[in-house]
Amino acid sequence: METILIGLLVPMLGIVFGSAVVFLTQKEMSGLLQKSLLGFAAGVMVSASFWSLLLPAVEMGEGRWAVVPPLIGFLVGMGFLLLIDVLTPHLHIGTTQPEGPRSSLSRTTMLMLAVTIHHLPEGMAIGVVLAGAGQGDVGISAASALVVSLGIAIQNVPEGAVVSIPMRASGKSRTRSFLLGCLSGVAQPLGAILVLLLAALFVPMLPYLLAFAAGAMLYVVVEELIPEATSGQHTNLSTILFAVGFALMMVLDVLLE
Numbered sequence: 134m135e136t137i138l139i140g141l142l143v144p145m146l147g148i149v150f151g152s153a154v155v156f157l158t159q160k161e162m163s164g165l166l167q168k169s170l171l172g173f174a175a176g177v178m179v180s181a182s183f184w185s186l187l188l189p190a191v192e193m194g195e196g197r198w199a200v201v202p203p204l205i206g207f208l209v210g211m212g213f214l215l216l217i218d219v220l221t222p223h224l225h226i227g228t229t230q231p232e233g234p235r236s237s238l239s240r241t242t243m244l245m246l247a248v249t250i251h252h253l254p255e256g257m258a259i260g261v262v263l264a265g266a267g268q269g270d271v272g273i274s275a276a277s278a279l280v281v282s283l284g285i286a287i288q289n290v291p292e293g294a295v296v297s298i299p300m301r302a303s304g305k306s307r308t309r310s311f312l313l314g315c316l317s318g319v320a321q322p323l324g325a326i327l328v329l330l331l332a333a334l335f336v337p338m339l340p341y342l343l344a345f346a347a348g349a350m351l352y353v354v355v356e357e358l359i360p361e362a363t364s365g366q367h368t369n370l371s372t373i374l375f376a377v378g379f380a381l382m383m384v385l386d387v388l389l390e
């Protein structure tokens with residue numbers, strides 16, 4: 134239970150810290166810092182998707198058909214996030230052109246929706262690795278689950294700031310902007326708790342859930358993080374930080390098994 138509580142709370146701290154940036158500045162986050170954090174976050178998420186989600190999902194099976202549950206879960210996870218993106222009005226990080234169905238929502242509200250949507254698969258990833266660690270015989274240690282939570286907490290920092298700073302720029306108070314930034318992360322623990330409940334009820338679903346979370350996380354990386362990290366200036370830095378984030382998660386996951 135202690136591991137579950139820590140695993141749920143640590144990512145939320147990242148959101149809180151990121152949202153608290155609004156108390157330090159009224160301006161947007163510098164391009165250099167944003168590119169660095171986005172590149173690092175993308176590396177962390179790609180590495181976690183493979184080492185902590187897809188690989189354990191494959192290893193749970195036997196024979197050549199062991200890849201089938203992860204394949205199904207991965208594709209469903211990608212499709213699920215694609216469907217949400219299509220059906221929900223939102224604004225991508227660093228863009229001004231809304232996507233999804235037409236809506237009368239303000240740009241800041243659509244941006245908050247986008248970040249909230251993208252917290253869902255991250256929460257599911259946390260929930261599924263915590264569930265896997267709780268099973269004890271699926272190749273996921275409690276330390277590995279906490280490493281995933283820590284990695285997601287790190288990439289939550291820029292996402293919290295991306296919500297709170299535009300809210301302040303639109304005229305809201307610093308306190309309200311901070312609270313809205315924190316509120317955007319509510320989907321994360323909810324997604325984690327939902328997956329924990331499902332995994333506890335249906336243990337055979339664990340390979341599907343692991344791969345589902347991986348597919349959903351990689352959708353966010355490909356659709357949101359990488360395009361923003363590789364556009365404009367400082368793209369070399371974001372690529373370097375991607376490698377650092379990937380390598381760090383890989384090393385921690387292997388060493389802490």
